[in-house]
Amino acid sequence: MIAPSVLSADFANLQRDVEMINASEAAWFHVDIMDGVFVPNLSFGLPVVEAIHRHATKPLDVHLMIVQPERYIQEFKAAGAHVLTVHIEASTHLHRTLQAIRAEGMLAGVALNPHTPVSAVSEILHDADLFCLMSVNPGFGGQSFIPQTYEKVRQLRRMLDEAGSAAKIEIDGGVNAQNAADLKAAGADVLVAGNAVFKAPDPIGMIAQLHGA
Numbered sequence: 466m467i468a469p470s471v472l473s474a475d476f477a478n479l480q481r482d483v484e485m486i487n488a489s490e491a492a493w494f495h496v497d498i499m500d501g502v503f504v505p506n507l508s509f510g511l512p513v514v515e516a517i518h519r520h521a522t523k524p525l526d527v528h529l530m531i532v533q534p535e536r537y538i539q540e541f542k543a544a545g546a547h548v549l550t551v552h553i554e555a556s557t558h559l560h561r562t563l564q565a566i567r568a569e570g571m572l573a574g575v576a577l578n579p580h581t582p583v584s585a586v587s588e589i590l591h592d593a594d595l596f597c598l599m600s601v602n603p604g605f606g607g608q609s610f611i612p613q614t615y616e617k618v619r620q621l622r623r624m625l626d627e628a629g630s631a632a633k634i635e636i637d638g639g640v641n642a643q644n645a646a647d648l649k650a651a652g653a654d655v656l657v658a659g660n661a662v663f664k665a666p667d668p669i670g671m672i673a674q675l676h677g678a
Contacts, residue, residue: 466492466655467675468526468635469668471517472508473659479513482663483520489672493526493548495637495657498541500531503555504604511537511544518545526655528576528637530603531555535562542569550574550597550635553585563592574635578603579611583621590628595655596621601638610639615651622652642671645678 469491474482486494494517499508508530518525524547529537534551535558541549549571556562559575566573574595575586579602586596598617601608614636621634635655636648645656658675665671 466633467672468493468495468655468657469662469672470495470497470637470657470659472497473663475663479516480520483517485668486672487520487522489669490676491523491672493524493655494521495659496525496527496546498527498529498531499604503532503552504530506604511540514541514544514546521545524548526550526574526635526657528574528597529555530576535565538562538565538569538571542571546571548572548574548595550576550595552576552578552603553581554578560589560592563589567594576603576637577617579613583617583624586621587624590625590630590632593632595633595635596625597635597637597657599638600636600640603638608639610641610644615647618648618651618653640675642674642678645675649678 469486497508499506501507525545526548527546528550549566563573572594575593576597578599600610600614633654636653637657640656640658641661662668662671
């Protein structure tokens with residue numbers, strides 16, 4: 466599954482880029498929410514998510530890079546989120562937050578920063594529908610992929626298989642045509658791609674290439 470990151474879209478032509486993703490082989494829209502506290506950058510808030518949802522024909526995969534994400538679960542549901550991912554590093558009561566996300570009818574995701582070992586999620590393998598491994602340090606687009614991610618994917622895939630969990634593994638950061646096939650082989654299910662898609666001469670063709678990797 467390919468989830469283009471709209472953080473790399475042209476915000477002056479957002480509807481055009483949303484319609485491009487609608488027409489592509491992408492499965493989801495990946496929407497990054499940054500608060501300038503958990504990460505050093507600011508992105509956009511609920512009104513932009515609502516605007517994307519109005520034009521999107523595919524589900525919204527909303528990634529909260531914010532402190533105390535549990536405060537906004539109902540608001541992001543109302544804005545159109547299909548998947549709502551919170552960071553393990555930002556969630557003091559992670560199990561409760563995941564339960565609250567599922568209670569709103571969304572898929573619950575957990576994101577891990579590059580320094581966080583996958584063993585940190587060993588107690589919640591059945592409580593999340595998605596585990597997002599950050600393959601760059603969160604907060605900015607255009608960063609280089611961290612190679613250690615491959616081993617983390619393999620470790621997490623073993624953990625999920627042994628536990629009988631159907632949760633998906635998502636990779637976010639530095640995904641491109643050069644590493645997509647290796648990530649898929651390691652056990653990834655969802656690839657988030659920003660600059661690789663939106664800076665490509667043919668974005669729809671690039672999505673197809675990543676999808677077929």
